[in-house]
Amino acid sequence: MRDVYIIGVGTTKFGELWDKSLRDLATEAGLKAITDAGIYSEDVNALYGANTSAGQFIDQEHIASLIADAAGLSELGIPSIRIEAGSASGGAALHEAYLAVASGKYDTVVVGGVEKMTDVPPEEANKIVGGSLDAEWETFFGVTEASLAAMIAKRLEYEGKMKREDYAHIPVVSHKHGSMNETSHFRNSIKLEDVLKASYVAQPLTIFDCAPLSDGASAIVISSNRQLINSSENPVKIVSSEISTDYLSLHDRTSIYSLNAFKRSSKKALESAKISKEKVDILELHDSYSIIGLLQLMELYGEKEAMNLVRNEELYWDKSRPTNTSGGLKAHGNPLGATGIYQAVEATLQLRGKAGQRQVKGAKYVLLHNMGGIGATSVSTVLGVE
């Protein structure tokens, strides 16, 4: 396997972008990424596109071909492939593209992710988001993603493993970071009381515990071409990338609050990267729901340490365990297919030292976690600079 580097990144703003279509968003992110890489479309051997549900959101399938076309690549006829893994589509596309380049099949690939979620009313969008769950044995009976997260939270509180305030802290951190990121869906800071007092989505979770429905696209250029890597300003190495899966339905798992797919993928990713978790300078976790963000910290650091990190407010960019410096899914936004790719964009900005106000000083390694549904797919990626 060859070494693979991220040599360019690009993203649109995330949010309710009514004046932009899916193809506008994808093209904007892709062109920003190749411009950032200092390359031309002719240098691109293939396109990997992450998209979760365009068929339902905008009645459009065959996204891979559409995006290549919209990005002006039709005359070149390059391979273009869509990857779908629920809200882990971005991470999964990055994984597949990484393998294609590492194997030697392609030298330079653009990996993009896009979702256009606000062309349908919110109730319709929530139904489509629920498509990552089990349609026959969960959603058929009235289950939503938020309701599953809520039942996990309720059980954990019942078992005395945490208090309501502990996971309410996660969106507070995300919003603080989001306020410092110009591409964020939300740029306002919130307080713990705001989370607790907001209207319920599924008790005990309120709207501030849940990531929003966003439009957006992000793209990265990855390469093994020495010349392109050397001429790019600050190449970031894809140190490792691992995927794992779990039972699709939450009720089928050995424990409803063990994120087994994350446990396995993160362990393998750190092992193949040959680094310990203490070496990770920044975490980009999949905080689709506050409680799910905290569960990931628990899987990674153990129950006690995770609670200490939250209670001692150690997750901020200038503290000991910077987490979701982008603003996370909660504040930066969650345009399903784009979410996992944006995590790589944020990590690249941080590792280049170009993250502005929210820059983590001297960051060398970032662990990304992109998750499908409530953890049935988990992609863990380690990015780093020497």
Place this chain on the structure above:
Amino acid sequence: MSDVPRFWRESNHRYRLVGTKCNNCGSTFFPPRDVCPKCRRESIGKMEELEFSGYGEVYSYTVVHDGLEPFKFQLPYILAMIKTDEGPLVTGQIVDADPSEVKIGSRVRVTLRRIREEGKTGIIQYGYKFILEK
């Protein structure tokens, strides 16, 4: 979601809580599985149907305030994961109860109810919900 066969084929499972049992390791499953995830290939030809008793207790629950379109007239509704007496967790609504009456550990039994319907002219879909044992 409007084709009749899609619902008809699950009616045994949704009306009578018919799951499966692996006769290789003895594990029970609901919803039914074609392959045992513990025995995998060893379970081929050894999976048989098992009708669940319909009794269990609340493992966790929530009150859903922001729900899907087919359920909008039921909002807010109680959704729970039920630990069945046979072992597996089953997810479904708890009905005929006030949220304040529901506790983790509460005993419940299954009941057949209308789940959703396809508009005014489409089919009405039935399935299991749970009621508190008093």
